[in-house]
Amino acid sequence: MLVAATDTSGSTIEWTLSELIKHPEIMKKVQKELENVVGLDRMVEESDLDNLEYLDMVVKETLRLNPVIPLLLPHESVEDCTVNGFHIPKKSRIFINVWAIGRDPEAWTDPEKFFPERFVGNKIDLRGRDFQLLPFGAGRRGCPGMQLGLTVVRQVVAQLVHCFDWELPNGMTPSELDMSEEFSLVTPRAKHLLAIPTYRLNK
Structure with a gap:
């Protein structure tokens, strides 16, 4: 569980920081929220995370657009059933494509746009209760490390964004940042993010 959490959490952190840059x-907006909740005289602590609502929306939006595992672990139907007019025989092996669901225009408005505010005022959760957002799966086959993974991702992203300002090297503009992904069991960036930090907290 710890090995699986390391790779997936690292990839999610890199995607989140990439989207923010x-x-x-x-x-x-994330830095402003951190300034208001934490201040500039100390680093973010785990106890601060529950008060960082906008950061939580940013992580949700990252997992919608860049799910760590694009095809969930396979499920098997225990009986014949019909879903949206499709007959699924008993014992069928079923793969859920969460990458496609996260970009489905029938489930999301302007699905290709990174827009954390889409979660303002709605109760869509990423813990498996809402089928349009399933980065950790759902039910008995849901990820057992979900809480650990979310805590690690939120804590590390909060620290990186709170402690540093970030810029791209060689005069590259944010619009030029390559967001290509590499398809595999875990979907990382095709090229690792290269960015330059500048310390921003009070000395």
């Missing part, structure tokens, strides 16, 4: 106006 790609969208500097959203980065500023």
Whole structure:
């Protein structure tokens, strides 16, 4: 469980930071929330995470657009059933494509846009209760490390964004950042993120 959590959490952190660098106006909103909740005289602690609502929306939006595991672990139907007019025989092996669900225009407005505010005022959760957002699966086959993974991702992203301002090397603009992904069991960036940090907390 710990080995699986390391790779997936690392990839999610890299995707989240990439999306924030790609969208500097959203980065500023996260930093502003951190300044209001934590201040600039100390680092983020785990006890602060529950008060960082906008950061939580950013992580949700990252997992919608860039799910760590694009095809969930296979499920097997225990009996014949019909779903949306499709007959699924007993013992069928079923793969859920959460990458496609997260970009489905019937489930999401403007699905290709990174827009954390889409979660303002709605109760869509990523813990398996809402089928349009299933980065950790659902039911008995849901990820057993979900809580650990979410805590690690939120804590590390909060620290990186709170402690540092980030810029791209060689004068690259955010719009030029390559967001290509590499398909595998875990879906990382095709090229690792390269960014330059500048310390921003009070000395």
